[in-house]
Amino acid sequence: MLQDKLSQIKESNDIVEVVSRHVPLKRSGRHYKALCPFHPDKEPSFYVNPERQLFKCFGCGAAGDIIAFVMKIDGLTFVDAVKELARRAGIEIGEISKSEGKTSALLAANETAAIFYGKVLFEESEGSGALDYLKKRGIPENVARKFRLGFAPDSWKALLDFAADKGVKIETLLEAGLAAEGKEGGHYDFFRNRLIFPIFDYAGKVVGFGGRVLDDSLPKYINTKETPLFRKSSILYGFNFARPKVFETRTVVVTEGYTDVMRAHEKGFTQVVATLGTALTEDHARLIRRYADSITVLFDADTAGKKATSRGVEVLLQESLNVKIAQLPAEKDLFDYLSKFSREEFEKVLASCEDIFDFSLRIAREKYDTKTVRGTSEAVDEIVSLIRMIPDKQTRDIAIDRVSLQFGVDRREVAMSVKRANAPAQRERTAPAPVTLYRDMDILDIIFTRPDLIERAREAFPPESFQDPELSEIAAAAYKIYGERGSLNTDDIFAKNENLRNRLLQVFEYGRNKGERDYEALLTGWSETCESKKIRSQLKERSHKDASALGGIKEVYERRKVTKH
Numbered sequence: 001m002l003q004d005k006l007s008q009i010k011e012s013n014d015i016v017e018v019v020s021r022h023v024p025l026k027r028s029g030r031h032y033k034a035l036c037p038f039h040p041d042k043e044p045s046f047y048v049n050p051e052r053q054l055f056k057c058f059g060c061g062a063a064g065d066i067i068a069f070v071m072k073i074d075g076l077t078f079v080d081a082v083k084e085l086a087r088r089a090g091i092e093i094g095e096i097s098k099s100e101g102k103t104s105a106l107l108a109a110n111e112t113a114a115i116f117y118g119k120v121l122f123e124e125s126e127g128s129g130a131l132d133y134l135k136k137r138g139i140p141e142n143v144a145r146k147f148r149l150g151f152a153p154d155s156w157k158a159l160l161d162f163a164a165d166k167g168v169k170i171e172t173l174l175e176a177g178l179a180a181e182g183k184e185g186g187h188y189d190f191f192r193n194r195l196i197f198p199i200f201d202y203a204g205k206v207v208g209f210g211g212r213v214l215d216d217s218l219p220k221y222i223n224t225k226e227t228p229l230f231r232k233s234s235i236l237y238g239f240n241f242a243r244p245k246v247f248e249t250r251t252v253v254v255t256e257g258y259t260d261v262m263r264a265h266e267k268g269f270t271q272v273v274a275t276l277g278t279a280l281t282e283d284h285a286r287l288i289r290r291y292a293d294s295i296t297v298l299f300d301a302d303t304a305g306k307k308a309t310s311r312g313v314e315v316l317l318q319e320s321l322n323v324k325i326a327q328l329p330a331e332k333d334l335f336d337y338l339s340k341f342s343r344e345e346f347e348k349v350l351a352s353c354e355d356i357f358d359f360s361l362r363i364a365r366e367k368y369d370t371k372t373v374r375g376t377s378e379a380v381d382e383i384v385s386l387i388r389m390i391p392d393k394q395t396r397d398i399a400i401d402r403v404s405l406q407f408g409v410d411r412r413e414v415a416m417s418v419k420r421a422n423a424p425a426q427r428e429r430t431a432p433a434p435v436t437l438y439r440d441m442d443i444l445d446i447i448f449t450r451p452d453l454i455e456r457a458r459e460a461f462p463p464e465s466f467q468d469p470e471l472s473e474i475a476a477a478a479y480k481i482y483g484e485r486g487s488l489n490t491d492d493i494f495a496k497n498e499n500l501r502n503r504l505l506q507v508f509e510y511g512r513n514k515g516e517r518d519y520e521a522l523l524t525g526w527s528e529t530c531e532s533k534k535i536r537s538q539l540k541e542r543s544h545k546d547a548s549a550l551g552g553i554k555e556v557y558e559r560r561k562v563t564k565h
């Protein structure tokens with residue numbers, strides 16, 4: 001695409017005029033704002049910058065130029081959006097080459113499959129057994145439809161034929177894990193004779209499937225293999241539905257299993273999500289951190305002690321999340337519990353959760369004989385491994401105090417073993433992070449607010465210069481897209497990885513909190529600054545940073561100190 005033709009098309013259209021055909025814009029200083037057309041928006045969080053001809057939504061992260069807006073609002077490809085804008089401006093253009101994104105092909109294949117499985121379950125006779133099964137388990141139809149359940153018929157070719165009809169290529173089905181290759185060539189449906197649970201990403205797009213048998217045959221569950229879209233270790237089932245409530249209450253409840261989530265949502269506990277049979281990972285923790293301050297990990301009756309460590313609860317501490325443990329008093333899982341007990345009972349369970357340190361201290365006391373020196377030291381070791389995950393020093397100190405009080409061990413000894421256990425991980429986590437993160441965020445804020453500065457930004461700050469791998473990825477994508485098209489569209493970046501949307505939202509939020517900024521000066525400043533000096537002063541600035549993690553512990557500890565006197 002000829003760059004100057006593209007500029008000509010963009011200059012001949014006014015983003016304010018185009019946007020205001022879809023949503024009423026209100027002037028606000030140098031910007032216009034509106035309720036976002038791309039997400040349910042209560043406060044106007046959608047901004048249009050007439051000067052720069054850009055839009056940006058602080059609620060959902062949609063951002064870009066006029067081409068991006070037309071693509072998104074009219075559901076057009078880049079090429080078609082350009083054509084449309086050219087048509088409006090009366091500019092002649094030739095054919096533009098078109099490169100179909102692999103990700104969007106995979107998404108389309110998954111969506112096609114979800115539609116197919118849903119059709120079979122709800123409309124065809126082959127689905128009646130599965131419908132009966134759902135009825136027997138007490139899953140209402142509206143819930144099954146909300147979670148888009150489906151059924152894969154007992155056939156080798158049913159989905160293959162349906163997808164072929166809809167123009168989905170066999171290579172795409174293979175890559176999406178929906179079809180498999182036979183030993184003697186040929187292809188067959190991967191999911192057969194199974195109840196299907198589509199698995200959504202954060203935004204509600206189908207990225208994979210879980211399939212459950214209706215009888216006793218094995219394996220009971222199978223999942224889509226790992227694909228570019230489907231990474232089990234980063235997905236929380238139900239998060240797309242849970243997001244508003246999680247954001248509102250700043251709390252998320254994590255359990256296991258699709259049906260646990262479905263039952264919880266049915267009963268109004270829409271802050272409940274589930275891991276896909278994996279332990280909690282750093283990806284999960286980061287995703288949660290963007291919406292919540294607090295996480296409650298829910299365990300089945302009697303298994304909490306054994307499972308707490310295997311569930312990866314520690315990684316949550318690293319993200320400064322306030323971690324709580326709740327345990328079902330009876331029944332083997334949340335689904336059964338909520339089938340039998342009232343909402344109020346479950347509310348009590350959630351309210352009676354313990355913070356992770358109380359919990360771990362209790363478990364350690366049960367597990368080890370703390371009357372002996374050996375038992376005490378084993379118990380302390382176990383807690384120390386938890387304390388070392390806390391990034392914030394102040395919070396760490398409070399935890400150390402508590403362990404020393406609880407087990408009657410010299411505080412210095414506990415502190416020493418935390419330090420010993422800590423040495424490598426701690427250094428790696430804290431050394432360059434803070435300042436470079438500010439720099440990474442500033443540079444991205446510049447890129448998305450002032451694309452006219454992109455060339456300069458790219459020269460001074462190539463993607464490799466970013467410290468944060470995700471922000472680096474966003475920068476690389478932004479440079480690439482702008483370089484190829486002379487247009488910026490966050491959708492292209494998000495299609496690759498939903499986590500990135502969250503990160504970019506953070507950047508926008510960060511930029512907005514800074515108010516009006518002189519972006520040119522900012523870019524010059526970062527390019528010229530002697531970094532080591534900057535790092536030192538910013539580290540100092542950060543030392544009074546709040547200790548949001550384990551806030552509860554601090555309180556408990558304060559209270560204990562008071563009652564002791």
Ligand SMILES: [Zn+2]
Nearest residue numbers: 036039057060
């Ligand atoms: Zn929005």
